Amino acid sequence: MSDVTPERHWxxxxxxxxxxxxxxxxxxxxxxxxxxxxxxxxxxxxxGHEEWKYTNPASIAKIAWAPAAAASVSRAALDALGLPLxxxxxxxxxxxxxAAELSSVAGLDPAVTLASHSQLLASEPDALxxxxxxxxxxxxxxxxxxxxxxxxDGAYVRIPRDHDLERPIWLVFLSAPGAExxxxxxxxxxxxxxxxxxxxxxxxxxxxxxxxxxxxxSEFRVGENAQIDHVxxxxxxxxxxxxxxxxxxxARNARASSTxxxxxxxxxxxxxxxxxxxPGAECVLDGLYVTRDGQHVDCRTTVDHRQPxxxxxxxxxxxxxxxxxxxxxxxVIVRRDAQKTDAQxxxxxxxxGVGAEVDSQPQLEIEADDVKCSHGSTIGQLDDDALxxxxxxxxxxxxxxxxxxxxxxxxxxxxxxxxxxxxxxEALVLERLFARELRG
Amino acid sequence: MTTPMLEIKDLHATAGETLILKGxxxxxxxxxxxxxxxxxxxxxxxxxxxxxxxxGYEIVSGSVRFEGRDLAGLAPEQRAREGIFLAFQYPVExxxxxxxxxxxxxxxxxxxxxxxxxxxxxxxxxxxxxxxxLVEMSDALMQRSLNEGFSGGEKKxxxxxxxxxxxxxxxxxxxTDSGLDxxxxxxxxxxxxxxxxxxxxxxxxxxxxxxxxxxxxxxxHVLSGGRIVKSGDKGxxxxxxxxxxxxxxxxxxxxxxxxxxxAAG
Numbered sequence: 001m002s003d004v005t006p007e008r009h010w011x012x013x014x015x016x017x018x019x020x021x022x023x024x025x026x027x028x029x030x031x032x033x034x035x036x037x038x039x040x041x042x043x044x045x046x047x048g049h050e051e052w053k054y055t056n057p058a059s060i061a062k063i064a065w066a067p068a069a070a071a072s073v074s075r076a077a078l079d080a081l082g083l084p085l086x087x088x089x090x091x092x093x094x095x096x097x098x099a100a101e102l103s104s105v106a107g108l109d110p111a112v113t114l115a116s117h118s119q120l121l122a123s124e125p126d127a128l129x130x131x132x133x134x135x136x137x138x139x140x141x142x143x144x145x146x147x148x149x150x151x152x153d154g155a156y157v158r159i160p161r162d163h164d165l166e167r168p169i170w171l172v173f174l175s176a177p178g179a180e181x182x183x184x185x186x187x188x189x190x191x192x193x194x195x196x197x198x199x200x201x202x203x204x205x206x207x208x209x210x211x212x213x214x215x216x217x218s219e220f221r222v223g224e225n226a227q228i229d230h231v232x233x234x235x236x237x238x239x240x241x242x243x244x245x246x247x248x249x250x251a252r253n254a255r256a257s258s259t260x261x262x263x264x265x266x267x268x269x270x271x272x273x274x275x276x277x278x279p280g281a282e283c284v285l286d287g288l289y290v291t292r293d294g295q296h297v298d299c300r301t302t303v304d305h306r307q308p309x310x311x312x313x314x315x316x317x318x319x320x321x322x323x324x325x326x327x328x329x330x331x332v333i334v335r336r337d338a339q340k341t342d343a344q345x346x347x348x349x350x351x352x353g354v355g356a357e358v359d360s361q362p363q364l365e366i367e368a369d370d371v372k373c374s375h376g377s378t379i380g381q382l383d384d385d386a387l388x389x390x391x392x393x394x395x396x397x398x399x400x401x402x403x404x405x406x407x408x409x410x411x412x413x414x415x416x417x418x419x420x421x422x423x424x425x426e427a428l429v430l431e432r433l434f435a436r437e438l439r440g
Numbered sequence: 441m442t443t444p445m446l447e448i449k450d451l452h453a454t455a456g457e458t459l460i461l462k463g464x465x466x467x468x469x470x471x472x473x474x475x476x477x478x479x480x481x482x483x484x485x486x487x488x489x490x491x492x493x494x495x496g497y498e499i500v501s502g503s504v505r506f507e508g509r510d511l512a513g514l515a516p517e518q519r520a521r522e523g524i525f526l527a528f529q530y531p532v533e534x535x536x537x538x539x540x541x542x543x544x545x546x547x548x549x550x551x552x553x554x555x556x557x558x559x560x561x562x563x564x565x566x567x568x569x570x571x572x573x574l575v576e577m578s579d580a581l582m583q584r585s586l587n588e589g590f591s592g593g594e595k596k597x598x599x600x601x602x603x604x605x606x607x608x609x610x611x612x613x614x615x616t617d618s619g620l621d622x623x624x625x626x627x628x629x630x631x632x633x634x635x636x637x638x639x640x641x642x643x644x645x646x647x648x649x650x651x652x653x654x655x656x657x658x659x660x661h662v663l664s665g666g667r668i669v670k671s672g673d674k675g676x677x678x679x680x681x682x683x684x685x686x687x688x689x690x691x692x693x694x695x696x697x698x699x700x701x702x703a704a705g
């Protein structure tokens with residue numbers, strides 16, 4: 001793509017897709033057009049942007065990504081991921097399009113809406129308008145603009161007022177790459193109305209191997225006194241680049257928790273913005289990033305306290321092995337009106353490899369004067385005394401290291417309510433880092 | 441002639457860069473309990489760590505044989521599986537690993553090595569219930585993270601519980617008594633005594649004679665300046681309690697200087 005700028009490449013690609021697209025409402029077409037225009041205006045990010053100082057977008061810019069074509073994935077391939085999907089209703093997307101044959105909404109409370117954009121546009125096209133046309137808070141992010149312009153499908157979840165869902169809702173985004181680099185742009189929106197409660201499990205995984213770009217955009221609107229617990233598991237393949245944008249709006253007295261577990265992709269970048277829009281809003285942001293040789297992961301979070309009496313707890317933990325790189329950038333903003341805010345942030349890193357490198361960047365911006373805020377970060381290795389203690393009891397060196405690593409990660413994985421999902425994640429972490437499992 | 445359980449010959453060993461052990465000779469037969477006493481800095485803990493194979497502790501010269509087999513080059517986990525057990529002076533706290541889970545992993549690692557079938561959850565529970573009585577451990581301590589927030593006495597009882605579960609041939613107790621009140625000491629000592637037997641040997645390292653009232657040794661050795669300067673029966677411990685270590689160090693000093701004079705002359 002040496003002779004074509006990335007802006008031109010994506011614009012031309014947009015034109016080709018738009019011609020093929022039929023039957024979309026006018027507002028959506030307009031939103032897409034304004035998004036691609038916004039992308040061109042912002043320009044493809046470069047390393048010169050502060051936001052992209054540590055993750056070089058040139059490696060993404062130089063590839064002529066084509067829109068991912070429709071593909072199918074077998075039930076067996078989905079099952080092989082070992083996800084406890086049977087725990088709840090699930091929508092499965094392949095290359096950004098709903099795979100109805102892999103999805104199930106059996107047992108879903110009929111008052112709850114769980115549908116793909118394509119389904120909703122056919123039945124009640126206006127329901128989505130507010131959500132899909134909105135640009136905040138990622139208006140100035142070029143990749144979010146691309147997702148708004150290109151998203152071929154996505155999910156919409158609405159939990160009505162006072163409804164408490166016991167079973168988690170799964171949103172699974174699979175990529176089935178071919179030989180040529182292809183991009184998909186899944187979007188989803190979760191609306192929790194007042195005093196409702198639900199758990200959302202979001203998964204990104206690659207079936208097969210090959211180069212692909214997953215550029216996702218999600219939005220959570222947690223209404224007054226409602227509660228959303230969100231888990232995101234990213235286990236894309238080695239050929240993948242994963243870019244995630246998640247906006248979490250937390251209203252008065254509402255509670256949102258988001259636990260990110262990012263294991264896969266050669267480059268993974270997560271932008272999470274939590275907006276505490278109402279007094280007494282609470283938010284817990286947790287993250288676990290695990291890297292092995294050649295991987296790069298960049299987690300950027302913003303917690304924006306805009307109203308008084310809010311609280312936020314943030315704990316991101318990283319385990320890095322081989323020659324790999326991780327960045328944690330955690331911004332906490334406390335606006336002038338957000339008195340009595342209680343914000344805590346921690347970032348802890350465990351380096352297993354001598355070639356691993358981590359940048360930990362907490363940023364506190366406090367405009368209010370009556371607040372309680374703290375942050376801290378650590379970077380360390382496995383404790384030699386603990387390793388020796390375990391070995392002196394007959395536990396082999398690699399098992400001892402795996403045990404201590406699992407214990408380090410447990411502080412995050414323990415927050416995941418689904419035992420089956422937690423155990424699957426713990427197994428994946430050990431498999432990736434130590435090529436082994438620990439026996440019960 | 442039986443093979444000694446432990447045979448240490450002219451052992452010189454370093455901790456980090458420093459030469460700490462400067463010619464230890466010690467033989468322990470099956471079933472014997474030996475006590476090693478000595479002032480701070482005499483090399484007691486170094487000896488324990490060398491026996492357990494702690495990284496950073498190197499044998500410079502001399503040899504350590506366990507049941508006739510040279511220990512040099514054997515990883516700590518291999519020594520543990522072969523039957524050497526070190527009760528730590530400072531048991532390590534490991535958050536996020538439950539005591540119960542840890543004990544089961546350890547027991548099964550050792551059993552697998554010895555060619556015994558691994559225990560399932562129920563069998564393990566049965567075994568541990570039985571052994572817990574030995575040191576009066578509570579169920580609550582089983583579910584907690586390994587040693588995390590345990591009192592000094594609880595940590596040491598947990599060490600003896602591990603010893604009971606792993607059924608070693610040679611147990612090295614590194615200052616197991618330090619920091620314990622008399623009640624805790626009695627519980628720990630009773631646990632250790634219950635594990636004495638004709639096929640198990642023990643090396644009890646301590647700073648205080650008090651422990652040896654409860655765990656009565658067959659032999660007592662005094663370590664000073666990285667060497668055993670005096671050996672005897674349990675009477676030696678009582679003599680030390682009365683006189684302190686000063687007279688031995690003094691005697692040792694005179695011996696060294698007379699040697700030097702001989703060499704000079």
